Amino acid sequence: MNWTTPQEVRKVIGLGADDVSDEDLDYYIGKAQKELLDQLCVFEYEDKLVGNIDGVNITFNTHYAPIADRNFDLVVNTLDVEVYKWGHYGLMDTKSTVPISTVYPDKGIIVLGSAPGNTIEVVTATYYSFPRQLILDRLPTVTALLAGYHYIRSEVLLLPQQWFHGSYRFIRGTPAEDILLEYYRNLDILLGREHRKVTPDDPTFLRDV
Numbered sequence: 001m002n003w004t005t006p007q008e009v010r011k012v013i014g015l016g017a018d019d020v021s022d023e024d025l026d027y028y029i030g031k032a033q034k035e036l037l038d039q040l041c042v043f044e045y046e047d048k049l050v051g052n053i054d055g056v057n058i059t060f061n062t063h064y065a066p067i068a069d070r071n072f073d074l075v076v077n078t079l080d081v082e083v084y085k086w087g088h089y090g091l092m093d094t095k096s097t098v099p100i101s102t103v104y105p106d107k108g109i110i111v112l113g114s115a116p117g118n119t120i121e122v123v124t125a126t127y128y129s130f131p132r133q134l135i136l137d138r139l140p141t142v143t144a145l146l147a148g149y150h151y152i153r154s155e156v157l158l159l160p161q162q163w164f165h166g167s168y169r170f171i172r173g174t175p176a177e178d179i180l181l182e183y184y185r186n187l188d189i190l191l192g193r194e195h196r197k198v199t200p201d202d203p204t205f206l207r208d209v
Contacts, residue, residue, distance in 0.1 A: 001073035002029050003036075004143040012148035012179060020155075025147065028154075032146035033072050036139075040191075041068040041128040049083070049110065049123045058101070058112040060123060065108030068128035074139065076105035081127040085116045089124075098123065106133070138190035145183035152176045 006025035010016060044064050051060035060083075070080045078100040087094030099113030108129075116123055153176050 001071065002026070002143075003033055003072050003074060004029055004140040004147065008140060008144040009147045009151065012144050012182075013152055020151070025151065028147040028151045029143065031150055032143050036143060036146065037068075037070065037072075037128065040134065041070075041130055044125070044127050044129050046084075046124040046126055048089075049125055051123070053116050053118060053120050053123060055117045056115050058115045060110050060112065060125075062108035062110065062125055062127070062129070064129040065106060066130045066133055067103060067105035067108060068130045070128045074136070076103060078103055080105075081110060081125055083110060083112065083123065083125045085120045086122050086124065087120060089122045132192070135190050135192055138186055142183065142186045142190050145179055145186060149176055149179045149183055152179060 006020075006022040006029070007017075009025045009029065010020065013020075042064065044062070047063050049060035049062060051057055067076050067080060069076045073079075081100060081103055083098040083100055084095050085098050098116065100110060101113045102111040103109070104111075110125060112123075
């Protein structure tokens, strides 16, 4: 699964299926996804979960939320989290995997498939988190723009100053810069940043004109 599709990337770069294959674009989509995961998310390694370890309780809380989509399927569920129980924390031979029943990503709540017994010292989870709530419906667009930017930089800019392909004309430097600016604009929207329209002051001349 991917955060975006080759067709969406083609819309960004202005090429058709005959010009660039799905396979080629899947490489750049993968590159963009990994870059965005590192840029947007924090890797939480062995976060000690909050909850009673008594052989009955199966509901635990993470310290960080929202939990992020780390496998790029645009859904946060049990596949995005790993949970372990430790007989003695730090001793690897006492560590074992705990099945997960449900994840409530916005609240950082994890419901386990079975309750850890009271002989367990600690329950940990490894996952990615978003530092804040994001407007995730923008994620496919942002991913497509970043993938398109990487494609243009790697493939098109190796060509001469001007490159003609059918009715398309590329001028070296311009496509990548335009796509990158659009990427940052959509990234700001995804992050929920405010946009302000600024009206510049009248120019001040150093001499009379």
